[in-house]
Amino acid sequence: MPSRDLIVAVDIGGTFTDITLQDASTGQAWTAKTPSTPRDPSEAFVTGVRLALDQAGRRAAQIGRVLHGTTVATNLILEDRTAPTALITTQGFRHVLEIGRADLPRRDNLWAWIKPKRPVPPSRVFEVPGRIGPGGEELIPFDAAAMRAAARAAAATGVRAVAVCFLHAFANPAHERRALAILAEEAPGLAASASSDVLPVVREYERSMATVLNAAVMPAVSTYVARLEERLAEAGIAAPLLLMKSNGGVAGSGAIRRAPVQTALSGPAAGVVGARAMAEAAGVPDIITVDIGGTSADICLIAGGRIGLTQSGRVGPWPLPLPMVDMVTIGAGGGSLARVGPKGAGGGALTVGPASAGADPGPACYGKGGTEPTVTDAHIVLGHLPPSLLGGRMALDPERARRAVQEHVATPLGLSLEDAARGILAIADNNMVGAIRIVSVERGHDPRGFALVPFGGAGPLHGCALAELLGITTVLIPPAPGVLCAQGLLAADLKAEFSRTIATPLDQADPAALEAAFAGLEAEAAAWFAAEAVAEPDRTTTRVALMRYAEQGFELAVPFGPRDALAAGFAAAHRALYGFDLPNIAIEIVTLRVEAAGRIPSPAPMPPPASGTAADARIGSQPMALRDGMAEAPILDRARLGAGAALDGPAIIVQLDATTLVAPGWRATVDASGALLLRRHGGG
Secondary structure (H helix, E strand, O other), X not given: OOOOOEEEEEEEOOOEEEEEEEEOOOOOEEEEEEEOOOOOHXXXXXXXXXXXXXXXXXXXXXXXXXXXXXXXHHHHHHOOOOOOEEEEEEOOOOOHHHHOOOOOOOOOOOOOOOOOOOOOOHHHEEEEOOEEOOOOOEEEOOOHHHHHHHHHHHHHOOOOEEEEEOOOOOOOOHHHHHHHHHHHHHOOOOXXXXXXXXXXXXXXXXXXXXXHHHHHHHHHXXXXXXXXXXXXXXXXXXXOEEEEOOOOOEEEHHHHHHOHHHHOOHHHHHHHHHHHHHHHHOOOOOEEEEEEOOOOEEEEEEEOOEEOEEOOOEEOOEEOOOOEEOOEEEOOOOOEEEEEOOOOOOOOOEEEEEEEOOOOOOOHHHOOOOOOOEHHHHHHHHOOOOOEEHHHOEEOOHHHHHHHHXXXXXXXXXXXXXXXXXXXXXHHHHHHHHHHHHHOHHHOOOHHHOEEEEEOOOHHHHHHHHHHHHOOOEEEEOOOHHHHHHHHHHOOOEEEEEEEEEEEEHHHOOHHHHHHHHHHHHHHHHHHHHHOOOOHHHEEEEEEEEEEEOOOOOOEEEEOOOHHHHHHHHHHHHHHHHOOOOOXXXXXXXXXXXXXXXXXXXXXXXXXXXXXOHHHHEEEEEEEEEOOEEEEXXXXXXXXXXXXXXXXXXXXXXXXXXEEEEOOOEEEEEOOOOOEEEEEOOOO
């Protein structure tokens, strides 16, 4: 039998699919990058794995683990391509989705905002008599006959999935269990999802929405995972498939089929995990990560090496209060389109994003039919990118980029070609800075005390500019920034959360009742560990309480402990986030949560970079348009830069998966970990 020491990690993005292949015994790694195939993402998946295997000179049979970050569920929701879905709910609650919440999205205009169309219209919502009380007691018996009628009526509408969300099912799921059994009998061909399996916590609107979205993506995600497993088998890869979840952990394909909505934002979560690992290797505990791909930028703050989780996440216009990595996503990437609006009193306005050229046709410089200018085209105009990408496999067309920027931006605004390109980049950078301030300044952190970690295919091009706007003096570029989301999968453990709402004042909480609730959640975690085949020594569980001041609308997560420690921990968390606490207001425990983690053996550390100076790495030069004139910028091959190598900007550092722009006034040094450390002159 061949050795199966290889681990392959694949992250599928909107423009490119990134692959990292690593030998777990030696730490040696190979990376590959291939254009995504939106019509069948599994095609790019297998193509990329083959590219990495060919590069390594290895065989598919030597792969022992397959890790995957996917945006399939996210894209289905964002693009409104989910399966037609019905909702079965408690009698009297038919319009929960329509009512929603009274607040508007924070960045929308009060006068221009239009309420988005709900994923399930009232015509596909069916009511069933029966009522569970908030304490779990049955107030009205479940009407099985009405449930059978609702199941048949739902199937008759032509839906492919059904969500079941009954009032207070988080306290007692008995009615939902009976409903699922009846659905299996009356409509066996429909995908079915119950709130007690997806999000067993308080708040009807959020719980209903999470359950509906889970059911709505079930058919497509199940088909995708099945197709992926078929392709892996056809390629001769007989290894377990683990998929990244939005909480920063991975889970088996069976668990993902049951709760596919947990993969929303899984790709960005993998990048955050990878960035933390790389920063730790370089001895940098406090970082702000900026993952800039082709269509979006995902921003996360990590303080003291800890990745924060939130239950206030959103996917598009919808709340998704599942535990997920706390990040902010905006439509800003290399493929973001630059457009000049209609002329008004003050002339046309230049906007950049959120619309994107995507993978097909892509930026104008790709030569695949795109004619509108993008952020990537602006970099081409200014001389920030080399003549080709992907190790020479993808030639760029500078003339198409210049023509697009000139015709669509420079001429309409009466600007020079270079100033138009700088304007495009300035708008994109400032959009990202606004998002960075949300995760830093608005949450009580001074970004100047953090290092910036830009990654993704476009991230290292923007690192210096973003840092200057924020007053940050250190930028850390990972060894393989363009495939860091794939590499982050290698550093991820199995993770799951188990929650239960109890809603009790802290000073009245019964320690025995809390202990019993946690024991129940830990029993659920033990069953999950067993299903995922996690050995006893590799299992860890953490108790967390979600708390708030009485009558507040949102909770903060606090490590569970004695009553006094809980009160102090909550007050500290409230001060950190809001700048104050309220010592005379009662505190409530709303939800208890057990966070379960199953350790996956880590591969050996990657070998340190070989020796080599900046002079050894120089492979050419090209003109670069700076604000004070033109300069001949050296082009360096990152693979030839050894530990300790240093160079001053302006310079372009190329590698297979990304291009790093070292701006004037910055100095780049290769750390022993392989990371590039960029520091502003005079900035330490």
